[in-house]
Amino acid sequence: MRCPFCAHEDSQVKDSRPTEDSAAIRRRRQCESCGARFTTFERVQLREVTVIKSGGKRDPFNRAKLDQSVALACRKRGIAQERLDQLVSGIQRRVETLGESEISSAMIGEMVMDGLRQLDSVAYIRFASVYRDFAEPKDFEDFASAIQEAGGRNADKA
Template sequence: MRCPFCAHDNSQVKDSRPSEDNTSIRRRRQCEGCGARFTTFERVQLREVVVVKSGERREPFDRSKIEQSVALACRKRPVNQERLDQLVSGIQRQIETMGDAEVASKVIGEMVMEGLRQLDSVAYIRFASVYRDFTEARDFEEFASSVQEMSVHEVSGGE
């Protein structure tokens, strides 16, 4: 594994253990060139998936894009990293087990929306504001009202 500090090609694994959610292996490595230590994660990839973007552009599925989006939506919210990792792993698992070689970015966006809706309403609204391209304050107000109505409806048992 290439060192992120000096770009030396060889490193030694010093410690390996499963991640907290058991979906990856965490490895502590030490560069044989500069001696720096760094962490890598190894994850199972069931299949190669291509994401179909708007305009029919295609690119390989990249888990880190979901991780970054979810982390940004949950920034300064009382959501721990383990819950975020579980959300992202669940979405990735859903995508890989769909059986399709290609998945529309819209489908992924809706999966993220649903996951955030269940996790944190503020993060859900933040993500929606970018995903659904809110342009005015009224867009936020209308969406927030619908989220509040959903919450009241769910708490009251759907009555």
Template sequence: MRCPFCAHDDSQVKDSRPTEDGAAIRRRRQCEGCAARFTTFERIQLRELTVLKSEERREPFDRDKLLRSVSIAARKRPIDALRLEKLVSGIQRQLETLGDCEVTSKRIGELVMDGLKALDSVAYIRFASVYRDFSEARDFEEFAGAVHEVKG
């Protein structure tokens, strides 16, 4: 594993343990060049996924990008980081088991919407505001009203 500090090619694993949700292995490493320590995560990947964007552009699936967008929607909400990790891992697993190497960004967005709806209504509305491109306060009101009716 290349050192993120000095780019030396070799590092030594000092500690290895599963993450709390069991979906990854956390490894503490030490660079053999500069002795800096850093952490890596090893996850199961069933297949390489390509995301088909709305404008016909393609890009590799990026789990970290998905986690960042879900985390932004959930910012300052009483949601444990482990629950967000589990949500993203579950979405990734669903995508990988679909049997197709290409998945639309729309499909990913719908899976996130479903997951956040069950997790936290405010995070759900925040994500929807970006995903569905709300342009006016009325868009928020209508969507929040629909969410309230479903919950109420």
């Protein structure tokens, strides 16, 4: 593993342990050249998946982008990092087990929306505002009203 500080090719694993959700292995490493310590994560990748963007551009599926989007939507919401990791791992697993080598970014966006809807309503609205490209305050109002109405209907069923 290349050192992120000096770019030396060799590092020594000092400690390995599973992450909280057991979806990855966390490794503490030390560079053999400069002595710096850093952490890496090893995850299972079931298949290579290509994401088809709305403009037709194709990019490899990137878990880091998904992590970043979810983290941004949940910023300052007091949601445990473990729950965010579980959400992202679940979406990644669904993407990789669909059996398709290509998936639309819209489908991934809907998976994120479904996960955030169950996790936190404010994070859900934040993500939706970017994903659905809200242009004016009325768009927020309409979306929030629809969520409140759905919540009321679900409460009536309980």
